[in-house]
Amino acid sequence: MKTLYFITSNKGKVREAADKLRPFDITVVQKDLGYAEVQADSLREVAAQGVKEVQKRFDQPFMLEDSGIFIMGLKGFPGVYSKYVFFTIGLPGILRLLEREKNRSAVFQSVYAYCEPKRKPIIVSGECPGVITFDQRGKNGFGFDPIFIPIGAKKTFGEMTTKEKNQFSHRSKALENLISKLKKF
Amino acid sequence: MKTLYFITSNKGKVREAADKLRPFDITVVQKDLGYAEVQADSLREVAAQGVKEVQKRFDQPFMLEDSGIFIMGLKGFPGVYSKYVFFTIGLPGILRLLEREKNRSAVFQSVYAYCEPKRKPIIVSGECPGVITFDQRGKNGFGFDPIFIPIGAKKTFGEMTTKEKNQFSHRSKALENLISKLKKF
Numbered sequence: 255m256k257t258l259y260f261i262t263s264n265k266g267k268v269r270e271a272a273d274k275l276r277p278f279d280i281t282v283v284q285k286d287l288g289y290a291e292v293q294a295d296s297l298r299e300v301a302a303q304g305v306k307e308v309q310k311r312f313d314q315p316f317m318l319e320d321s322g323i324f325i326m327g328l329k330g331f332p333g334v335y336s337k338y339v340f341f342t343i344g345l346p347g348i349l350r351l352l353e354r355e356k357n358r359s360a361v362f363q364s365v366y367a368y369c370e371p372k373r374k375p376i377i378v379s380g381e382c383p384g385v386i387t388f389d390q391r392g393k394n395g396f397g398f399d400p401i402f403i404p405i406g407a408k409k410t411f412g413e414m415t416t417k418e419k420n421q422f423s424h425r426s427k428a429l430e431n432l433i434s435k436l437k438k439f
Numbered sequence: 440m441k442t443l444y445f446i447t448s449n450k451g452k453v454r455e456a457a458d459k460l461r462p463f464d465i466t467v468v469q470k471d472l473g474y475a476e477v478q479a480d481s482l483r484e485v486a487a488q489g490v491k492e493v494q495k496r497f498d499q500p501f502m503l504e505d506s507g508i509f510i511m512g513l514k515g516f517p518g519v520y521s522k523y524v525f526f527t528i529g530l531p532g533i534l535r536l537l538e539r540e541k542n543r544s545a546v547f548q549s550v551y552a553y554c555e556p557k558r559k560p561i562i563v564s565g566e567c568p569g570v571i572t573f574d575q576r577g578k579n580g581f582g583f584d585p586i587f588i589p590i591g592a593k594k595t596f597g598e599m600t601t602k603e604k605n606q607f608s609h610r611s612k613a614l615e616n617l618i619s620k621l622k623k624f
Contacts, residue, residue: 290488293476293523303475331527335520338478342516347536351528 259285259316261308266396267319267425273416274429287312297322297334298377301367305375313371317432321364321425323398325386327357336398345390345401358386360402364424366432376435380427395419444470444501446493451581452504452610458601459614472497482507482519483562486552490560498556502617506549506610508583510571512542521583530575530586543571545587549609551617561620565612580604 256279260268263286272282289304297320304318322336328351332339339347352358362382369375384404392400392412400412404422411419420426441464445453448471457467474492476485482505489503507521513536517524524532537543547567554560569589577585577597585597589607596604605611 291478293478293485293520300478328532329527331524331532333523333527335478335523338518338520339516342514342518343536347513347516350538351532351535353535 256280257283257314259283259312259314261285261287261289261304261312261316261318263288264396270416270420270423270425271317271319271429274420274426275433278433285312285316289318291320294334297363297365298379300334301365301377302375305367305369305377309369309371309375315368315370317366317368319364319366319425319428321362323402324361324363325352326359326361327352327355340397345398348386348398348401349389352386360384360386362398362402362404362424364428366425366428368432368436376432378428378431378435380424380429380431382422382424382427441465442468442499444468444497444499446470446472446474446489446497446501446503448473449581455601455605455608455610456502456504456614459605459611460618463618470497470501474503476505479519482548482550483564485519486550486562487560490552490554490562494554494556494560500553500555502551502553504549504551504610504613506547508587509546509548510537511544511546512537512540525582530583533571533583533586534574537571545569545571547583547587547589547609549613551610551613553617553621561617563613563616563620565609565614565616567607567609567612 258280260271260282268282268284275282289307291300292303294300300320322333324330324333365379367375367377382404384402387401387403387410390400391410395411400410403410443465445456445467453467453469460467474489477488479485485505507518509515509518550564552560552562567589569587572586572595575585576595580596585595588595
């Protein structure tokens with residue numbers, strides 16, 4: 255049984271990752287160290303900078319994750335700043351912005367960065383395309399989950415169990431990419 | 440005549456600062472070096488980190504500025520991320536978010552950081568309270584200027600000349616604070 259530290263303050267992310275990595279005999283342990291997130295055009299850049307910072311003060315294998323939702327009709331907003339937007343204008347704000355917008359397509363993106371002491375990080379991403387609903391549905395998950403239906407599903411992420419969500423989710427795909435890379439590591 | 444480098448890509452900011460500092464015999468020279476902006480709760484933090492980064496690779500006295508508009512009815516949104524929001528949902532997005540909002544109060548904030556080689560930076564701020572209009576007015580200024588009327592004025596920043604705007608503006612007040620600190624430096 256291998257232990258992998260997950261640098262995050264978000265229990266929901268830990269739950270998702272633990273579910274996903276259990277079959278690989280990996281125990282995920284939350285470590286809420288905190289790190290600076292840069293204002294960048296891409297999640298990959300945010301994660302890459304974060305990993306550099308954490309590596310300086312943590313000497314165990316760890317991973318961190320950054321994710322966001324990119325809404326096509328809003329030029330990619332809220333993207334890299336999804337968390338901030340969630341805590342300010344929130345889901346009602348997003349729905350209001352889209353009221354007269356025909357294009358409700360959106361992509362959830364997740365970037366995982368994995369790092370061992372004194373080694374270069376592995377950075378992977380996963381995407382989940384879908385649409386923004388007209389109202390909030392479901393209370394599971396977190397963040398933008400209640401207004402996002404992935405392509406191929408009829409429920410929002412907010413209406414799905416963790417197991418159902420993991421069949422579609424960006425974070426789940428990113429973790430799969432990470433697992434396949436770790437096997438070759 | 441003293442030369443002061445202004446680390447910015449924004450010509451409008453340079454114009455405003457040059458106007459303001461000319462009577463003090465200071466020539467403002469734009470230097471578009473670029474620097475990382477962190478995701479932070481306050482502009483002060485963004486500026487403080489920026490100055491640290493620039494100081495490592497620039498050996499002349501310089502200043503940099505970060506500003507944002509904090510809208511009360513939107514829990515301070517777009518705040519620290521004003522620039523990103525301007526280039527995505529833009530002014531129409533802000534007006535849409537406020538359509539059913541009674542509280543249209545907002546505060547423009549500007550933070551200037553000034554630094555000489557190998558010395559601690561001076562960080563000052565300036566605020567300009569006002570309200571968000573119901574539509575865009577005027578083509579002067581930049582950013583959120585066409586939808587912001589400062590308290591005590593009848594025109595938006597977008598309808599004012601640089602000289603008029605400097606009587607009210609957050610950036611102008613921050614510069615005044617900087618000037619008074621520099622005199623004691």
